[in-house]
Amino acid sequence: MTTKTASLVQQRQAPLCEQYAKSPSDARIFDGAHTLNACSDDPFHGWVVPNHGSGESMLFGIHSAVGGDHDFPNPGDLLSAGLAACLDATLRMVASHMAIPLKSVQVAVAAECDVRGCLMVDPGVAVGFQRLRCSVNLVPEGDIDARKLNNLLAAAESCCVVMQTLRGGVSVVTELETLEAEQAHTGAAEIQV
Structure with a gap:
C-alpha cells in the first residue's frame, strides 16, 4: 500500500482550513x-x-x-500586477491540490481604459478600466488532458481573490483626515526621476 505524501500547499493549508472551520473570525485578513x-x-x-x-x-x-x-x-500596471500575481499563485496552489504537475505557469494581464472619463472629456465614458484580459500559459509536466487543465483554470479563477474582487466589485470608502503641517512632513520622501 502506497502512502501519498501531502504537497507543501496541502501541508500548509490543511491546518488553516481546520482552524478557520472552527474559528471563522481567524480567516479575516487585512x-x-x-x-x-x-x-x-x-x-x-x-x-x-x-x-x-x-x-x-x-x-x-x-x-x-x-x-x-x-x-x-503606473497604478494600472500595479493593478494588473496584483491580478497576475494572484492568479499565478492560485493556479499553482490549485494544481498542487489537484495533483497536476506543472513545468511552468505564466500569466499576462492587459488592462484597457478609455481615459476620457477620468479627464472629464466625455461624461458618457465611465471612469475605470473597461476590460481586463488574462492570458494564461500553462505547461504541464507530462501528458495532461485538456479537460483537466480547463478544470484547473476554472477552479483557480473561482479561488483567485483579486479576480473575484474585480469581477464582483467591492465597496470602497474614502475618509478624509487632515494633518497638522508638522505631521504632514513626517516620512516625506524626495522623489528623483
Whole structure:
C-alpha cells in the first residue's frame, strides 16, 4: 500500500482550513498599502509602500495618456500586477491540490481604459478600466488532458481573490483626515526621476 505524501500547499493549508472551520473570525485578513507623504511640484510621480513584505517603497509614475511620463509602473500596471500575481499563485496552489504537475505557469494581464472619463472629456465614458484580459500559459509536466487543465483554470479563477474582487466589485470608502503641517512632513520622501 502506497502512502501519498501531502504537497507543501496541502501541508500548509490543511491546518488553516481546520482552524478557520472552527474559528471563522481567524480567516479575516487585512492587506493594504500607503503612499509616502511626498508633496512636490511633480504630481506625476510618488512612492507607495505595500503593508506586508520588506517595507520597501516603490516609485510609481502616471500614464502618458493623462499627462504623466509613463517612466515607472503606473497604478494600472500595479493593478494588473496584483491580478497576475494572484492568479499565478492560485493556479499553482490549485494544481498542487489537484495533483497536476506543472513545468511552468505564466500569466499576462492587459488592462484597457478609455481615459476620457477620468479627464472629464466625455461624461458618457465611465471612469475605470473597461476590460481586463488574462492570458494564461500553462505547461504541464507530462501528458495532461485538456479537460483537466480547463478544470484547473476554472477552479483557480473561482479561488483567485483579486479576480473575484474585480469581477464582483467591492465597496470602497474614502475618509478624509487632515494633518497638522508638522505631521504632514513626517516620512516625506524626495522623489528623483
